[in-house]
Amino acid sequence: MADSQAVRAALRAQRIETPSWAFGDSGTRFKVFTQPGAPRDAYEKVDDAATVHQYTGVAPSVALHIPWDKVDDYAALAVHARDRGISLGAINPNVFQEDDYRLGSVCNPDPAVRRKALGHLLDCVDVMDATGSRDLSLWFADGTNYPGQDSIAARQDRLSDALRAVYERLTGDQRMLLEYKLFEPAFYATDVPDWGTSFAHCVDLGPRARVLVDTGHHAPGTNIEFIVAFLLHRSRLGGFHFNSRFYADDDLMVGAADPFQLFRIMTEIVLGAGLDPAAGVAFMLDQCHNIEPRIPALIRSVLNVQEATAKALLVDAEALRKSQMDGDVLGANEVMMDAYNTDVRPLLARLREDMGIDPDPLGAYRRSGHQDRIAAQRVGGTAAGWGA
Ligand code: PSV
Numbered sequence: 595m596a597d598s599q600a601v602r603a604a605l606r607a608q609r610i611e612t613p614s615w616a617f618g619d620s621g622t623r624f625k626v627f628t629q630p631g632a633p634r635d636a637y638e639k640v641d642d643a644a645t646v647h648q649y650t651g652v653a654p655s656v657a658l659h660i661p662w663d664k665v666d667d668y669a670a671l672a673v674h675a676r677d678r679g680i681s682l683g684a685i686n687p688n689v690f691q692e693d694d695y696r697l698g699s700v701c702n703p704d705p706a707v708r709r710k711a712l713g714h715l716l717d718c719v720d721v722m723d724a725t726g727s728r729d730l731s732l733w734f735a736d737g738t739n740y741p742g743q744d745s746i747a748a749r750q751d752r753l754s755d756a757l758r759a760v761y762e763r764l765t766g767d768q769r770m771l772l773e774y775k776l777f778e779p780a781f782y783a784t785d786v787p788d789w790g791t792s793f794a795h796c797v798d799l800g801p802r803a804r805v806l807v808d809t810g811h812h813a814p815g816t817n818i819e820f821i822v823a824f825l826l827h828r829s830r831l832g833g834f835h836f837n838s839r840f841y842a843d844d845d846l847m848v849g850a851a852d853p854f855q856l857f858r859i860m861t862e863i864v865l866g867a868g869l870d871p872a873a874g875v876a877f878m879l880d881q882c883h884n885i886e887p888r889i890p891a892l893i894r895s896v897l898n899v900q901e902a903t904a905k906a907l908l909v910d911a912e913a914l915r916k917s918q919m920d921g922d923v924l925g926a927n928e929v930m931m932d933a934y935n936t937d938v939r940p941l942l943a944r945l946r947e948d949m950g951i952d953p954d955p956l957g958a959y960r961r962s963g964h965q966d967r968i969a970a971q972r973v974g975g976t977a978a979g980w981g982a
């Protein structure tokens with residue numbers, strides 16, 4: 595897409611969802627560092643998400659994790675979000691933090707535990723009804739640590755049963771996104787370890803079920819853009835959990851570890867028409883900011899996705915196609931690298947001016963004094979974190 599007006603229109607229409615849990619305190623199993631100004635409840639997390647949107651203009655929704663974001667009245671939380679200029683996005687059920695789930699949730703050998711997990715998933719669809727959310731994002735920590743611990747096949751059957759029950763509960767435009775993860779917390783066999791497993795379950799279920807690609811959930815060296823292109827081509831790419839990693843599921847800021855990979859992913863999205871809302875691809879972040887200040891880290895992350903998208907939009911698709919048809923290996927590579935090596939920051943600055951926001955979102959946020967204000971205001975109570 596060479597025409598810069600068309601590029602700017604596409605960027606202006608892009609939507610990137612922030613995760614509520616990235617605004618709370620987080621850490622590793624060694625230490626959770628607390629930060630001043632941490633939100634203390636779902637309402638303050640929504641406020642922080644609204645701040646990210648205010649400075650970027652392209653992050654108008656926030657995903658919730660239940661029960662971390664449990665409130666008495668989800669419709670009221672949705673109204674609060676609307677008053678702040680954003681909406682509530684994907685609902686992420688949490689079936690991994692209770693003692694009952696030691697041997698898994700929906701794949702647990704104990705039918706009573708499976709019933710409890712399924713009950714929570716169905717409750718989360720009720721939450722979606724109240725918030726107007728389209729997507730139920732499912733991630734299961736289920737798996738086994740030792741060979742022979744449980745039947746791999748039986749666990750797949752239990753998973754199918756639960757997914758089917760949830761699928762049948764969906765109405766309207768509601769969808770189910772099934773996330774996969776190679777390992778962790780299970781170390782021997784994860785029950786949904788890869789895109790193939792997720793894809794197979796989604797195909798069994800029907801068109802409302804799609805695969806969720808978390809960029810940190812693969813073996814090192816995996817060609818993620820291939821997975822993206824394949825799923826998009828089959829109309830089964832439900833969306834992303836963007837983050838970046840050096841080693842495993844590091845949950846660092848997207849585009850920080852490997853901006854070239856992010857560009858390659860976004861190029862497959864652009865070439866496969868995945869930016870078109872009709873393609874139904876949800877662009878979401880899933881990160882933890884253990885040592886860096888969170889609101890600016892999320893602003894940075896949104897900008898990184900935007901920069902990668904801008905570069906992907908600059909790929910000369912016609913020239914690329916011609917090189918491909920001519921078998922011109924170097925020519926095709928040059929088309930890609932020309933786009934990747936373009937400095938898109940001036941184009942994005944112009945776009946932001948057109949949108950009526952500061953061309954330098956991070957600088958504007960730093961100058962705003964917002965961080966000091968929330969640090970002064972949010973005293974008392976319990977800072978949100980995993981489990982709150
Ligand atoms: C699991 O590692 C995961 O990526 C899932 O999306 C969870 O919901 C999220 O992280 C929790 O932080």
Ligand code: MN
Pocket residue numbers: 733773808835880
């Ligand atoms: Mn994730």
